[in-house]
Each structure stands twice: as structure tokens, then as C-alpha cells.
Amino acid sequence: MNEKSSKISALFSEKKYDELIFFLETEFKNKSSQILNLLGVSRLFNSRNKKSLMLALSEFKQAYVQEKKTQFGLEALINFINTAVDLHIIQSPVDDMLNDSSTHLNQTNELYDEAEYFFGYNERLVSAIIRVYQQQANLDKILSGYKRLFKHGDLNLNTFSSWIFFNNYKKDWSQKDYFKHTKLLQTYVENFSENKLAKIKEKKGDKIKIGFLSSDILKKHSITYFLKTVLLNYDKDKFEIYLYLDNKIEDNDTNEFKALVKKTCNISSLNNIDAINSIRQDEIDIIFDIAGLSSVQRASLFKNRLAPKQISWLGYCNTTGIDNMDYLISDPNLIYPEEECNYVEKIIYLPNIWNCHSELNVERVDLEPPCLKNKYITFGSFNNFNKINDSVIDVWSQILKNVIGSKLILKSSSKIDKNYIKKKFIENGVSDSVVFLEKRKLIKHFSLYKQIDIALDTFPYNGVTTSFEAISMGVPVLTMKGYNFNSRCGESINKNLGMKDLIAKDESEYIFKAKKLAEDQDELLKIRKKIFAIAPHTPLFDKTKFSNDFFNCLENI
Numbered sequence: 378m379n380e381k382s383s384k385i386s387a388l389f390s391e392k393k394y395d396e397l398i399f400f401l402e403t404e405f406k407n408k409s410s411q412i413l414n415l416l417g418v419s420r421l422f423n424s425r426n427k428k429s430l431m432l433a434l435s436e437f438k439q440a441y442v443q444e445k446k447t448q449f450g451l452e453a454l455i456n457f458i459n460t461a462v463d464l465h466i467i468q469s470p471v472d473d474m475l476n477d478s479s480t481h482l483n484q485t486n487e488l489y490d491e492a493e494y495f496f497g498y499n500e501r502l503v504s505a506i507i508r509v510y511q512q513q514a515n516l517d518k519i520l521s522g523y524k525r526l527f528k529h530g531d532l533n534l535n536t537f538s539s540w541i542f543f544n545n546y547k548k549d550w551s552q553k554d555y556f557k558h559t560k561l562l563q564t565y566v567e568n569f570s571e572n573k574l575a576k577i578k579e580k581k582g583d584k585i586k587i588g589f590l591s592s593d594i595l596k597k598h599s600i601t602y603f604l605k606t607v608l609l610n611y612d613k614d615k616f617e618i619y620l621y622l623d624n625k626i627e628d629n630d631t632n633e634f635k636a637l638v639k640k641t642c643n644i645s646s647l648n649n650i651d652a653i654n655s656i657r658q659d660e661i662d663i664i665f666d667i668a669g670l671s672s673v674q675r676a677s678l679f680k681n682r683l684a685p686k687q688i689s690w691l692g693y694c695n696t697t698g699i700d701n702m703d704y705l706i707s708d709p710n711l712i713y714p715e716e717e718c719n720y721v722e723k724i725i726y727l728p729n730i731w732n733c734h735s736e737l738n739v740e741r742v743d744l745e746p747p748c749l750k751n752k753y754i755t756f757g758s759f760n761n762f763n764k765i766n767d768s769v770i771d772v773w774s775q776i777l778k779n780v781i782g783s784k785l786i787l788k789s790s791s792k793i794d795k796n797y798i799k800k801k802f803i804e805n806g807v808s809d810s811v812v813f814l815e816k817r818k819l820i821k822h823f824s825l826y827k828q829i830d831i832a833l834d835t836f837p838y839n840g841v842t843t844s845f846e847a848i849s850m851g852v853p854v855l856t857m858k859g860y861n862f863n864s865r866c867g868e869s870i871n872k873n874l875g876m877k878d879l880i881a882k883d884e885s886e887y888i889f890k891a892k893k894l895a896e897d898q899d900e901l902l903k904i905r906k907k908i909f910a911i912a913p914h915t916p917l918f919d920k921t922k923f924s925n926d927f928f929n930c931l932e933n934i
Contacts, residue, residue, distance in 0.1 A: 873916040
């Protein structure tokens with residue numbers, strides 16, 4: 378056995394995973410929990426395709442079943458849970474029809490409960506099951522999991538920032554809570570000694586150097602439609618623009634953005650100190666964080682300062698809590714002057730709206746509302762399913778009950794298991810009125826708005842990109858008043874569109890306005906025609922006006 382163990386160690390350290398898998402399969406006829414777990418791990422290191430994940434999943438489960446009450450069993454279960462999530466993420470809708478990955482996610486819930494009984498609290502086990510809850514859009518369980526990690530002192534920078542981020546989906550925290558927790562978050566961010574860092578140099582030359590840092594400049598991510606507005610409309614005699622990519626994969630969309638700026642640098646493979654030095658050496662005057670606490674955050678870079686002026690914009694509509702984040706771009710509809718004390722950044726108020734869409738690359742055709750043909754009203758939301766919390770489901774269910782014969786079309790902007798959301802609509806007695814669609818290619822996605830009479834905004838986490846898309850297609854968006862930047866985005870969009878009547882003050886008025894608009898088809902047709910006609914000329918899509926306001930504010934600071 379010692380000889381076999383030595384060979385296993387050697388093959389693993391040399392990353393000869395093909396040989397290791399063959400050796401484990403042939404030399405161990407009766408495989409122990411330890412060997413099964415090692416076999417599964419080797420498959421994942423060797424290749425992360427669907428076949429490898431499926432085989433590893435089976436081996437991890439066998440290993441857990443063999444030794445449920447040992448550390449080997451616990452390790453195997455943690456691997457099983459994480460692999461089940463990875464499999465769900467990579468499977469396409471066609472795959473799901475053949476082999477429903479939600480089955481594996483459901484298994485993880487059952488096995489997790491069993492392991493909790495055996496082992497009690499375990500940080501890695503809780504962190505793994507949180508990933509499952511995220512795929513199931515089970516917001517209460519997500520927040521409960523992060524709260525347990527916090528209680529046991531087991532949050533790190535990534536998990537703490539995720540906990541804060543996911544609280545934006547549910548109205549449990551006040552803006553004071555966000556401010557308090559994000560200030561606490563920065564205690565998890567490392568401070569680097571300045572003698573390890575390149576010096577930030579005083580400005581030289583006539584042009585203002587502007588940097589944008591993001592991990593999402595690919596796959597037609599929603600932020601690209603707003604960032605493109607300013608990259609296509611700026612004075613090259615006054616400004617130089619640098620793009621810092623934090624995404625390991627690049628695609629055609631990435632290349633399109635590279636062509637719009639003076640310099641692009643991919644920092645995804647750099648550690649924090651090397652990334653800071655690389656950016657500082659470009660002598661940037663103003664740098665934008667367009668990720669915040671969403672996606673892949675790089676809070677450490679901004680806490681240790683990359684440029685004389687640092688601004689949060691676009692990707693995260695709340696305070697970052699980082700003292701060195703100097704500014705947050707907003708507008709008068711989003712943050713009120715008396716609320717500025719609950720944002721660590723100084724607020725920059727653009728005169729109309731905080732961002733502007735570069736418009737859809739599709740033909741705009743003024744279509745009649747589908748209700749005239751269908752003889753019933755179709756509501757719709759294409760927002761991320763994590764935004765559809767219990768309050769949203771309750772309100773939408775009441776609307777479906779009040780508007781006889783109506784339908785609700787839902788499609789998540791990210792790949793999330795829909796069974797948990799379905800169950801909630803079943804409990805509300807309206808599941809027959811709800812249609813779930815799979816994530817689609819962009820052109821097909823845009824065409825789906827032709828099936829929607831009225832778009833329903835989520836709350837308190839409003840839609841942004843989906844609201845701009847709906848409005849561009851002439852579809853009215855019903856939204857609700859909020860209490861902070863993140864929850865007032867729908868207000869700002871409708872106010873800048875001149876559609877204040879589509880802003881409800883609370884849940885009761887939201888239901889009332891949806892019913893009223895659904896029952897008055899003449900008024901609905903009038904509103905749709907008006908939105909379609911005026912939308913391109915409003916601050917939502919006026920790229921030239923927005924860019925002038927945007928770059929004027931940069932000159933002023």
C-alpha cells in the first residue's frame with residue numbers, strides 16, 4: 378500500500394491526472410471512500426466537462442454513502458455539493474431536458490441536512506450549500522447561510538461581500554445597515570505597505586487619463602451597453618481611456634471594447650500588489666470601479682488606491698464601504714441629500730439619469746399590444762430570479778388573481794434552477810398562469826418583449842437593463858418607490874421617461890395600478906405608443922447628452 382500511496386502522490390503532484398485516474402481505476406477493485414473521493418477530484422482537475430462532472434458526482438456520492446460519519450465522508454459530500462452546482466451551471470436547457478440537473482441540486486439539500494445532523498456546523502459545508510441556494514434562488518436560505526458564517530466568524534472578503542450583495546434582494550436591511558456592514562467589510566481588505574507599491578504620480582500632460590476596471594466586458598454583459606455609451610462619445614483631445622479587464626476569458630465583445638480605448642490590460646492573472654503596480658504605472662487620473670460588490674470584486678485594489686480619484690459607477694448601485702472610494706455616480710432621483718451620510722462616497726449627481734443605454738442592436742417596430750390578439754393580458758419579467766423574493770411573488774400572484782385570464786412570462790437573466798420559484802407560485806395558487814422560459818440568445822431574447830403587454834419590475838432590487846430593453850420595445854414597466862439607490866432605479870428610469878404614473882408608492886398601489894392598466898386597453902395602447910415614440914429622445918437613450926454630462930463632471934473633479 379505504501380508503494381501505491383507513493384505513486385498516487387507522485388502522479389498527483391506532477392498533475393498527471395489521466396495516469397492517476399487509470400491507476401486508481403485498475404489498482405483498486407474495492408474502492409474505499411478515500412480512493413473514490415480522490416478519483417472524483419482527479420477527474421475535475423483533468424477536465425471539467427459534463428461527462429467528467431457526472432462521473433465525479435457519482436464517485437463523491439458513493440464515497441459519502443460509504444463513510445457518512447467520518448471526515449472522509451464529509452470531504453466527499455462537500456465535493457459532491459460543489460460539483461452538483463458546477464454541473465447545473467454548465468448544462469444547457471437541452472441537457473436539462475435529458476438529465477435534469479435540478480435533481481442533483483435537490484439531492485444536495487437532503488444530504489446536507491443529514492450531514493448537519495452528524496457533524497453540526499462546518500464552515501466549508503455551509504459555504505457549499507449556499508452555492509446550491511444561489512442556484513435555486515432561495516434567498517432566505519442564502520441569507521441564513523451567510524448569517525451563520527458571520528456568527529461563527531467564518532466570513533472572508535468574498536463571502537462577506539456576497540452576503541452584503543444578496544441583502545440588496547430583500548428589504549430586511551435599511552441603508553444604515555448597508556453602510557454599517559460595508560464599513561465593516563473593509564476590515565477584511567488587506568492594506569499593503571507602500572514600499573511594495575509604485576508611487577502615484579502627480580498629473581502630467583494635458584489629457585485626463587481615465588481607467589475603467591471590470592470583470593464583465595464579455596458575453597454582451599448588461600454593463601457593456603451602458604459603458605459603450607461613454608466610450609463612443611468622448612473628446613479624444615481631452616481624455617485618454619484605459620480599460621482594465623479582470624476576466625480570464627475574452628471574446629469578440631471584449632475585442633470590440635479594446636478598439637474603443639487607448640490601452641487595454643488584463644489583470645485577471647495578477648495578484649493584488651502586481652495589479653496595483655501595473656495600473657499605477659499608467660498614471661491614471663481617475664479610475665472607475667464598475668463591479669463594486671457584484672461579480673468578481675477587487676476591493677483590495679481600490680482600498681490601496683489605484684489613482685488620485687476613484688469612482689464607483691454602473692455595476693453596483695450602493696455604497697462600497699471602501700474609504701478610498703472617493704465618489705459614487707448617482708442622480709437626483711436615487712439618493713436624497715439628507716441620505717448622503719449613509720454612503721461612504723461623496724455623491725456625484727448627474728443632472729438627469731445615472732446611466733444611459735447605447736440602444737439595442739435590433740429593429741424597432743411599433744407593434745400592437747399582444748392582448749388585442751390574445752384576448753388576455755400578458756405580464757412579464759426577464760430579471761434575475763434572485764430578485765423575485767417572496768414579497769414579489771405574493772404581489773404578482775395577487776395581480777394574476779385580480780386580472781382574470783392573465784399570464785405572467787418569466788425568464789431569468791442568469792442560469793438559475795426555476796423549481797423553487799415554481800413551488801412558490803404553486804403555493805399561491807397561480808402556477809397555471811405562470812410561464813417559464815429558458816435563457817436565450819440575445820436576438821431571441823429581445824423578440825420576447827413582443828409577447829409582453831406590461832412589464833412588472835422587481836422590488837426592492839429593481840431591474841435596470843431589462844427595463845431599458847422593455848421601454849425600447851415600447852413596453853411599459855410598472856415599478857415601485859424605494860428607499861435607497863438600488864431600490865429607486867425603476868423610479869429614476871420612469872421619471873426620466875416621463876411616466877410617473879407607472880411608479881407605485883407601495884405594494885397595494887402596485888397591484889391597483891397593474892389591474893387598472895390591464896383593464897383599460899385603450900389607455901394601455903396609448904401609453905405603449907407614447908413610450909415607443911419618445912423613448913429614443915429621453916435621457917434613457919440620449920447618448921450625446923449623457924456623455925457630455927458625464928465627462929463634464931470628470932473635468933469638474
